């Protein structure tokens with residue numbers, strides 16, 4: 523348990539209608555009695571005159587909530603002050619709180635870190651909360667909420683426990699190798715379970731990165747020759763004048779990203795430099811970046827000027843839509859061409875994009891892999907399981923040890939084993955007060 527009590531403003535920017543100051547640690551009861559004339563009933567709220575503990579000056583009239591540990595967010599005693607959201611009000615109350623000897627301002631993510639350290643939440647739930655706070659679209663919200671409530675924790679912890687059990691079964695053979703019959707049966711059963719779990723995790727990994735796409739956004743790269751109308755299309759999709767458009771070929775050099783919400787899915791559209799040979803160092807670098815972005819994209823939209831008679835090139839990207847641009851006279855089918863001058867085909871193009879996203883992400887279960895960190899750990903786990911199952915590895919002791927590596931991979935995802943190196947990275951994503 524921490525001997526310091528931490529405080530922070532947990533609500534958003536000031537001024538605001540209401541501001542919430544969170545307090546966690548052993549001094550909560552003292553704080554409530556000296557600043558709010560006593561504790562409210564556990565998990566209930568009371569209207570209080572909030573005073574400065576030194577001078578008794580009234581700072582605000584607000585609500586005080588009391589969550590005694592261990593049944594609180596952090597597992598420690600917690601208080602919440604619901605104040606009027608004025609800058610001076612919040613500052614006065616924070617200053618007053620910090621006059622207590624063992625009270626200090628919280629660091630970013632420190633409340634969540636205490637919740638993790640006190641076993642209230644595992645790392646996937648903590649990361650789910652971070653995602654929920656950062657969520658901007660419906661799909662992100664749903665995924666983050668499910669994760670923050672333990673969807674991934676349950677699955678991964680179940681796998682980890684099964685691996686620990688399998689290792690125990692296989693080690694039984696080591697312990698009883700002098701005796702006969704039963705041990706071999708036990709280890710045989712253990713290996714059958716390894717096969718089943720390996721297949722289960724492998725199937726789970728074959729998900730088209732749906733969870734990561736929901737969390738990080740579906741990536742679209744606008745590509746084509748110079749002057750094909752890529753930047754004009756970006757501006758039309760963004761409904762803003764984001765990118766410079768000129769009739770000079772080679773206008774765009776840097777990648778320009780626009781974030782959209784399409785049917786509740788986060789989408790990142792990237793404008794790129796037109797592809798061509800060039801003597802300009804800047805343009806060559808722009809083209810290199812364009813090609814790289816295309817190769818990382820979930821979908822490339824390849825634009826060709828309607829007057830360009832050359833065939834569109836064969837491209838090797840994950841998914842491509844070939845679209846004619848500048849069809850101002852509406853010569854082509856709606857889904858084949860656009861004009862940013864007349865807005866022709868733009869809705870059709872958006873529908874095509876939606877179809878692509880839904881095709882990739884819809885009808886997925888909820889417990890999706892939302893971070894590369896999880897995917898890498900699970901792939902490592904499968905590699906260890908493969909090693910255990912390889913015939914040539916007949917050394918039982920080595921197999922048992924490798925099973926431990928496999929369960930440790932999953933242990934790292936949920937934070938069951940030593941993950942000190944990971945914690946600073948994970949909690950740095952949080953804001954102060956979370």
Ligand SMILES: Nc1nc2c(ncn2[C@@H]2O[C@H](COP(=O)(O)OP(=O)(O)OP(=O)(O)O)[C@@H](O)[C@H]2O)c(=O)[nH]1
Pocket residue numbers: 746747748749750751752753754755766767768769770771772773774775794795796797847848849850860861862863864
């Ligand atoms: N008539 C017509 N002109 C268009 C349309 N879309 C773009 N243009 C024009 O085509 C020229 C090039 O447009 P951009 O959007 O800058 O083309 P780009 O593909 O981004 O070009 P680079 O950045 O140079 O690769 C500009 O003069 C635009 O006004 C369209 O739908 N109809």
Ligand SMILES: [Mg+2]
Pocket residue numbers: 752753754765766773774793794796
């Ligand atoms: Mg451009």
